[in-house]
Amino acid sequence: DLDHQSIACNRRFGELFGVPWQEVVSCGVGELRDRVLPIIVDPAGWLASLEEVYADPSRVLHDDLLLNRGYRVVLRRYSAPVTDTDGSIVARLWTFHDVTAERRQLEFHRVLGELSSYQDPDPNVVCNKILESVSSFFDGTTAVLSIRRGDMLDFKGVVGHKSILHRIPGNAIRDSYCQYALQGTEPFLIQDAKGDAQYCRSRPAKSGLTRYLGAPLMDESGNGIGTICILDRRSNEPLGESDVRFMSLVAMRLSSELIRERHIRERLAEKDAELRRQQQDLIATT
Numbered sequence: 001d002l003d004h005q006s007i008a009c010n011r012r013f014g015e016l017f018g019v020p021w022q023e024v025v026s027c028g029v030g031e032l033r034d035r036v037l038p039i040i041v042d043p044a045g046w047l048a049s050l051e052e053v054y055a056d057p058s059r060v061l062h063d064d065l066l067l068n069r070g071y072r073v074v075l076r077r078y079s080a081p082v083t084d085t086d087g088s089i090v091a092r093l094w095t096f097h098d099v100t101a102e103r104r105q106l107e108f109h110r111v112l113g114e115l116s117s118y119q120d121p122d123p124n125v126v127c128n129k130i131l132e133s134v135s136s137f138f139d140g141t142t143a144v145l146s147i148r149r150g151d152m153l154d155f156k157g158v159v160g161h162k163s164i165l166h167r168i169p170g171n172a173i174r175d176s177y178c179q180y181a182l183q184g185t186e187p188f189l190i191q192d193a194k195g196d197a198q199y200c201r202s203r204p205a206k207s208g209l210t211r212y213l214g215a216p217l218m219d220e221s222g223n224g225i226g227t228i229c230i231l232d233r234r235s236n237e238p239l240g241e242s243d244v245r246f247m248s249l250v251a252m253r254l255s256s257e258l259i260r261e262r263h264i265r266e267r268l269a270e271k272d273a274e275l276r277r278q279q280q281d282l283i284a285t286t
Contacts, residue, residue: 001090001091001092002054002057002089002090002091002092003029004029004050004054005028005029006024006025006027006032007025007091008025009021009024009025012096013096016067016073016075016096016098017035017036017039017067018035018036018039018069019032019035019036033047033050039067039068039069040065040066040067040068041066041067041068041072042066046065049061049063053079053092054092057081057089057092058081058089059079059081060079060080060081061077061078061079061080062076062077062078062079063076063077064076064077064099065077065096070236070237071234071236071237071238072100072139073098073100074098074099074100074103075096075097075098075099076096076097076099077094077095077096078094078095078096078097079092079093079094079095080092080093081093101242104242105242107137108137108242108245108246111133111136111137111246112246112249112250114133115129115130115133115250115253116253118130123257123258123260123261123264124261126257127145127156127157127254127257127258127261128157128159130228130250130253130254130257131143131144131145131157131159131228132159133250134159134228134230134247134250135159135160135230137246138230138243140160140161141160141161141230141231141232141234142158142159142160142161142163142165142230142231142232143158143159143160143228143229143230144157144158144165144227144228144229144230144231145157145158145226145227145228145254146170146176146178146226146227146228146229147225147226147258148173148182148224148225148226149170151172151173151174152170152171152172152173153170153171153172153173153176153178153226153227154169154170155168155169155170156226160230161232163209164207165231171203175202175203175204176203176204177190177193177199177202177204177212177214177229177231178214178227178229180214181214181215181216181227181229182216182224182227184216185216185218185222186215186216186248187213187214187215187244187247187248187251188212188213188214188215189212189213189239189243189244190210190211190212190213191211191235191238191239192210192211192235193205193209193210193211193212193235194210194235195235204231208233209231209232209233210233210235211230211231211232211233211234211235211237211239212229212230212231213229213230213239213243213244213247214227214228214229214230214231214247215227215228215229215247215248215250215251216251217251217254217255217258218251218255219255219258219259219262220259225255225258226258227251228247228250228251228254229247230247
């Protein structure tokens with residue numbers, strides 16, 4: 001009503017905000033706000049917007065509300081006055097629509113669009129840019145670019161949340177989740193290693209790194225030369241098909257940059273060899 005007291009709500013409201021829907025109408029205004037406040041990403045802004053809306057009963061509101069339910073939830077929030085048959089404002093309607101997946105898809109296309117147009121003469125600069133974008137896409141989690149060297153994976157780059165991964169040069173393939181990504185040609189997802197008998201005894205799982213999504217990097221012959229992966233403790237945040245596809249496309253771009261880096265290195269080595277030959281010929285003829 002116009003005093004902020006909830007008159008009615010549906011089951012979906014309770015699911016979104018973590019309050020039993022049957023209890024919403026029995027809560028006082030202050031009690032209900034206190035119960036949902038912990039999951040509001042910007043509580044001060046949220047409270048201010050409520051006061052602004054109720055200060056102007058005729059006002060229509062249409063915006064986004066961010067929730068932290070252990071993972072980010074984006075709600076499209078809409079509010080408008082309710083009138084009686086005489087046109088007098090008697091109440092206010094609020095609706096909340098979960099558009100998290102929709103916003104995720106928009107971010108998916110935005111990031112891939114930026115990466116597809118990003119160019120630099122130095123492949124390492126491009127690789128670092130891609131690594132930073134991967135970490136950002138997955139909300140700041142740790143992203144690792146690894147290069148295969150025999151039975152080891154050398155960390156070519158680590159971006160994101162500070163962890164032990166920033167302090168070590170690499171690890172043995174047999175001790176990593178990346179061994180499973182390197183066995184195939186597609187991205188490999190472990191949502192919760194602790195809950196899976198195959199992975200719960202692995203070194204990363206014992207260190208608390210229970211969520212993994214990695215993709216193999218390939219050379220021109222289809223041989224695995226490394227991986228791009230994310231690795232963290234956030235198993236409560238589910239990864240889906242769009243996340244797997246994102247990592248697959250990123251791996252393709254990284255593979256091309258690593259191939260370009262190798263070609264540049266080979267051309268420079270050829271030029272160095274040619275210069276040495278010329279110097280030796282010059283010495284021999286003088």
